[in-house]
Amino acid sequence: MAATVLRRLIAPRCRSMQTACCADVHGLSPLHTKSSGQQQPPFESKFRTTVEALRETVNANESETLSNRKLFSRLRPDEKTIEKLDMLGLGNAKTGRFERKRWFRYDEPPVKLPQIVFFAGAQTAASFPHESLPEVGFVGRSNVGKSTLVNQLCGSVAARISERPGLTQQINFYTAGSDLHLVDMPGYGFAYAKDAATQSWVPLIESYIRQRKSLRRVMILLDARHGIKINDREFMALLDSTGTKYQIILTKCDLVHRIDLAKQHMLIAQQTARSQNCIPRIMMVSSRNRAGLNDLRKEILHICSLGQKYLALHKKKEAIAQAEYFEQLKTFNETSRAVRRRR
Ligand SMILES: Nc1nc2c(ncn2[C@@H]2O[C@H](COP(=O)(O)OP(=O)(O)OP(=O)(O)O)[C@@H](O)[C@H]2O)c(=O)[nH]1
Numbered sequence: 241m242a243a244t245v246l247r248r249l250i251a252p253r254c255r256s257m258q259t260a261c262c263a264d265v266h267g268l269s270p271l272h273t274k275s276s277g278q279q280q281p282p283f284e285s286k287f288r289t290t291v292e293a294l295r296e297t298v299n300a301n302e303s304e305t306l307s308n309r310k311l312f313s314r315l316r317p318d319e320k321t322i323e324k325l326d327m328l329g330l331g332n333a334k335t336g337r338f339e340r341k342r343w344f345r346y347d348e349p350p351v352k353l354p355q356i357v358f359f360a361g362a363q364t365a366a367s368f369p370h371e372s373l374p375e376v377g378f379v380g381r382s383n384v385g386k387s388t389l390v391n392q393l394c395g396s397v398a399a400r401i402s403e404r405p406g407l408t409q410q411i412n413f414y415t416a417g418s419d420l421h422l423v424d425m426p427g428y429g430f431a432y433a434k435d436a437a438t439q440s441w442v443p444l445i446e447s448y449i450r451q452r453k454s455l456r457r458v459m460i461l462l463d464a465r466h467g468i469k470i471n472d473r474e475f476m477a478l479l480d481s482t483g484t485k486y487q488i489i490l491t492k493c494d495l496v497h498r499i500d501l502a503k504q505h506m507l508i509a510q511q512t513a514r515s516q517n518c519i520p521r522i523m524m525v526s527s528r529n530r531a532g533l534n535d536l537r538k539e540i541l542h543i544c545s546l547g548q549k550y551l552a553l554h555k556k557k558e559a560i561a562q563a564e565y566f567e568q569l570k571t572f573n574e575t576s577r578a579v580r581r582r583r
């Protein structure tokens with residue numbers, strides 16, 4: 241009896257989830273199909289899909305014969321990106337049989353942002369708070385990790401998080417000290433919320449972006465496992481049409497192997513290369529491992545012109561820590577090479 245009731249409760253949700261996923265695969269945005277009834281061209285042609293970007297990496301013959309998975313496995317990621325991932329401890333690094341584990345890691349001096357405090361929530365454009373401090377907005381598909389990242393950046397628990405997509409249902413404004421605002425927005429794409437609510441989120445975010453003069457940059461969060469999806473491309477097209485600067489952050493990097501992460505980074509850089517408003521530095525973070533957060537904090541401080549205040553002492557410490565790390569890396573590489581030669 242209990243099982244039947246449970247199945248009845250879950251079934252409609254699963255169906256709507258299926259439609260959302262299918263729509264994504266076939267290139268139809270659930271947002272567009274729901275709101276307008278007929279299919280519209282959902283995004284501008286300047287954004288390449290992941291498959292298009294993949295197929296551009298090989299010649300026409302191979303592009304026709306090889307599967308997408310094969311093409312992805314054939315990608316040769318940039319060595320420098322992999323080095324950076326290793327340095328920051330990003331990406332899942334299962335060591336192979338002959339790989340040796342490192343006994344050291346980069347001990348980066350932490351950059352600290354003030355704790356955040358919730359000060360306003362807006363469900364309509366009329367309730368946006370007064371513009372007083374520079375703002376950085378966080379957007380992305382539901383469940384991509386926006387609220388978790390806002391918390392982790394400031395070592396706080398002010399933003400509520402959940403495993404179920406659709407918890408954040410309004411634009412939440414947090415103030416970090418008296419220096420900047422971090423703005424956590426509801427997600428687009430599938431969410432466990434009423435249709436009427438989910439459909440109001442994109443227009444709400446759009447009016448926020450169009451109206452807000454204190455908005456310095458929009459951070460678009462992408463799940464590192466999935467890359468750019470159709471809703472993301474639509475959103476980027478919207479930002480391009482309003483001339484808003486945006487930057488991409490790959491989240492949940494702990495769930496992807498470091499080599500695949502480097503490949504994903506490469507593909508996304510290719511896909512967004514033609515956009516004038518996309519800042520070409522793609523950030524990578526893991527809120528779970530707290531990796532990559534320091535770089536993001538520095539970026540935010542620069543965006544809000546707060547570098548002088550927060551990073552004056554940091555540069556010196558950072559230079560010392562980096563020199564130490566590269567020295568250790570050199571010795572490590574030399575001993576690894578010697579071990580390999582002996583084998
Ligand atoms: N493994 C892993 N899980 C993460 C990471 N960041 C967030 N999560 C998990 O992802 C889930 C969703 O996180 P939220 O921060 O609520 O996501 P959101 O984007 O705010 O979602 P909405 O409010 O629904 O739009 C939670 O269960 C988090 O614990 C990460 O870096 N690694």
Ligand SMILES: [Mg+2]
Nearest residue numbers: 386387407408
């Ligand atoms: Mg949220």
